[in-house]
Amino acid sequence: MSQPNQIPDSSVGLVETRSVIFRGAEWVLQLESGKTLHPVKVAYETYGRLSPAKDNAVLVCHALSGDAHAAGYHTGAPGEKPGWWELIIGPGKPLDTDRYFVICSNFLGGCKGTTGPADIDPATGRPYGLNFPFYTVRDMVKVQKWLLDHLGVKKLLAVIGGSLGGMQVLQWSISYPDLVLGAIPIAATARMSPQAIAFNEVARQAIMSDPSWNYGLYKPDRQPESGLALARMIAHITYLSENAMLRKFSRRMIDGTERGFKLEADFQVESYLHHQGSTFVKRFDANTYLYITRAMDYFDLHLDYGSLKNAFDPCKSSFLVVSFTSDWLFPPFHSQELVKGLRQAGKNVSYCNIGSDQGHDAFLLPGNRMGEVVSGFLTRLEKEVQLAGK
Amino acid sequence: MQANEDKVRFDWNRSLPRDRELDPYILELANPRERVLDLGCGRGELLKKLKEEKKVREHGIELNSEHVADCLAQGLSVIQADLEEGLSDFMGECFDLIILNQVLLTVKDPLALLQQALRIGRRAVVTFPNFAHWRIRLHLLLTGRLPVNQTLPYKWYESPEIRLATIKDFQELCRELHIEIESRRFLQLNSLVQNRKVNLWPNLRSTVALFCLRRGGQYDSNPK
Numbered sequence: 119m120s121q122p123n124q125i126p127d128s129s130v131g132l133v134e135t136r137s138v139i140f141r142g143a144e145w146v147l148q149l150e151s152g153k154t155l156h157p158v159k160v161a162y163e164t165y166g167r168l169s170p171a172k173d174n175a176v177l178v179c180h181a182l183s184g185d186a187h188a189a190g191y192h193t194g195a196p197g198e199k200p201g202w203w204e205l206i207i208g209p210g211k212p213l214d215t216d217r218y219f220v221i222c223s224n225f226l227g228g229c230k231g232t233t234g235p236a237d238i239d240p241a242t243g244r245p246y247g248l249n250f251p252f253y254t255v256r257d258m259v260k261v262q263k264w265l266l267d268h269l270g271v272k273k274l275l276a277v278i279g280g281s282l283g284g285m286q287v288l289q290w291s292i293s294y295p296d297l298v299l300g301a302i303p304i305a306a307t308a309r310m311s312p313q314a315i316a317f318n319e320v321a322r323q324a325i326m327s328d329p330s331w332n333y334g335l336y337k338p339d340r341q342p343e344s345g346l347a348l349a350r351m352i353a354h355i356t357y358l359s360e361n362a363m364l365r366k367f368s369r370r371m372i373d374g375t376e377r378g379f380k381l382e383a384d385f386q387v388e389s390y391l392h393h394q395g396s397t398f399v400k401r402f403d404a405n406t407y408l409y410i411t412r413a414m415d416y417f418d419l420h421l422d423y424g425s426l427k428n429a430f431d432p433c434k435s436s437f438l439v440v441s442f443t444s445d446w447l448f449p450p451f452h453s454q455e456l457v458k459g460l461r462q463a464g465k466n467v468s469y470c471n472i473g474s475d476q477g478h479d480a481f482l483l484p485g486n487r488m489g490e491v492v493s494g495f496l497t498r499l500e501k502e503v504q505l506a507g508k
Numbered sequence: 509m510q511a512n513e514d515k516v517r518f519d520w521n522r523s524l525p526r527d528r529e530l531d532p533y534i535l536e537l538a539n540p541r542e543r544v545l546d547l548g549c550g551r552g553e554l555l556k557k558l559k560e561e562k563k564v565r566e567h568g569i570e571l572n573s574e575h576v577a578d579c580l581a582q583g584l585s586v587i588q589a590d591l592e593e594g595l596s597d598f599m600g601e602c603f604d605l606i607i608l609n610q611v612l613l614t615v616k617d618p619l620a621l622l623q624q625a626l627r628i629g630r631r632a633v634v635t636f637p638n639f640a641h642w643r644i645r646l647h648l649l650l651t652g653r654l655p656v657n658q659t660l661p662y663k664w665y666e667s668p669e670i671r672l673a674t675i676k677d678f679q680e681l682c683r684e685l686h687i688e689i690e691s692r693r694f695l696q697l698n699s700l701v702q703n704r705k706v707n708l709w710p711n712l713r714s715t716v717a718l719f720c721l722r723r724g725g726q727y728d729s730n731p732k
Contacts, residue, residue: 438580443573457587461597466567469587470576487574490581498583 125191128208129200130165130215133190137161137231138268153251160265161186161231162223165207166215173503175271176213178222179279179286182410183402185230188222205484212493223265225258227410229403236403247334247405255417259289275499276300280481281448285417291435300499301435302492304481305445307452308426309418314447317356318411321349325404334405346404347395354394359444359477363387426459437467438495440488442480522661527610529697530635530718531557534607537633537720538562542604547591548611552579595624606632613669626723635718640674640711659697659715675711686724693718
């Protein structure tokens with residue numbers, strides 16, 4: 119037997135992804151596109167304990183390539199990587215699992231356990247593929263609400279998420295104003311810029327022009343690997359900043375300083391991107407990528423509600439909006455527009471444009487002040503709840 | 509709302525003792541559980557005291573992102589923004605008290621800021637160094653140079669205060685704008701003896717002035 123991994127005390131430790139299937143007439147999911155979906159399976163993980171008063175639940179919404187495994191380890195095997203937000207979830211961490219009951223689920227249409235395009239369509243017995251209905255951020259949130267009902271959680275101390283996760287946070291505060299005490303959209307936007315949609319489109323085209331994609335009819339073990347890897351490489355560039363790349367790779371060559379006069383990866387930045395691409399195809403489904411990026415493109419609070427002020431008018435949450443100075447995919451001024459809309463709607467809002475050269479991905483990385491800012495906000499909400507309960 | 513680098517560059521630490529000296533007087537003006545907005549709230553020193561001692565619903569605006577992060581880490585409600593932008597987004601009278609502690613003379617358009625403050629707040633506290641203090645007058649007369657002292661701790665080229673004002677000037681402005689002066693405090697900040705209240709000849713004898721203002725109403729004509 120191999121030596122068990124040394125799991126640090128600051129981790130939630132060994133965890134498992136559980137799932138629930140919503141089946142039955144009352145669980146037919148009405149999607150914004152007009153289509154329906156049934157049944158719906160949801161994969162989720164929880165950390166910490168729900169307090170007797172059921173007032174300490176924090177919902178974590180993941181981004182494009184995330185999943186329900188936000189913290190801890192599945193096997194404890196040597197070299198196993200922890201959940202994607204191990205940085206801030208755990209005992210004594212900003213999302214302190216000694217104090218909060220943290221929930222994270224794979225969103226609707228994902229490929230990590232929740233019903234999505236890679237799953238078997240019960241009507242045909244084959245994977246949904248392109249027969250999967252289009253879904254939106256609003257639909258994702260609706261399914262997360264089902265999960266909370268299933269878990270007996272009636273109130274959320276906070277909803278938190280970065281990027282596409284931040285879009286879900288905004289939608290949560292609008293769709294369920296009475297449930298959400300605190301909303302923490304990080305590196306988010308009310309609607310993506312045409313530039314960001316353009317990058318998504320290039321990524322989709324990369325997938326769809328791979329012959330193995332075959333109009334979505336590929337077998338699970340025959341993914342359009344080169345297309346999906348290329349999509350990931352393009353996207354990954356948008357998650358970093360020029361400075362982050364300069365700091366990480368400079369112009370360093372893979373083999374010393376000599377030019378290789380070859381077309382294979384010669385610069386370190388190239389091999390890094392290739393690595394990102396090739397590891398991604400092992401853990402992600404190509405059709406799912408097409409659908410999720412579309413859900414991001416279509417997210418538009420201005421279009422849905424007329425204006426941001428209108429969108430936020432029904433909200434009852436306190437907001438903590440966070441952006442990062444070097445994020446050019448979801449740039450700080452998008453967050454500042456959210457703040458403006460929230461101010462106009464008379465909501466309680468805090469905002470910090472955190473200094474970081476890490477680009478859009480900063481919310482997943484150490485070395486910036488996001489953690490302490492989130493922790494301060496959550497502690498304040500916790501105190502407010504305690505005061506109100508007295 | 510992009511951070512204005514010029515403004516963040518200043519070394520506010522040098523005027524920190526002066527700014528914090530006034531906190532007790534501002535605290536006195538706030539009523540319990542009021543909605544208070546501190547414009548240029550720095551690291552949230554005053555907001556924290558207001559929250560703890562007066563249980564106010566605190567809010568702050570601050571440009572420096574490190575300072576904002578400090579505020580948020582303490583659980584204060586603060587927005588990172590240029591205080592000259594975006595105040596128009598707030599609804600009228602959505603605060604009971606607006607605090608302009610040593611910031612009015614640092615902005616490009618003090619009139620607009622003052623008027624915005626009195627639109628979104630029922631009352632506003634304004635503090636500033638009094639340039640008519642006798643030491644300053646004497647210093648200028650005898651040496652021909654601008655003062656660098658406890659209340660104005662910067663050389664002319666590095667001062668965040670891009671404007672100078674005297675108590676008389678400010679009272680004159682309030683009269684012109686029909687701003688009611690609800691109360692005022694004139695102080696002599698001094699590192700050697702206890703801060704003193706100045707009652708006699710304030711424009712000559714006080715180093716710092718504090719005004720509590722209201723929109724409209726009668727002008728209290730008692731300039732000294």
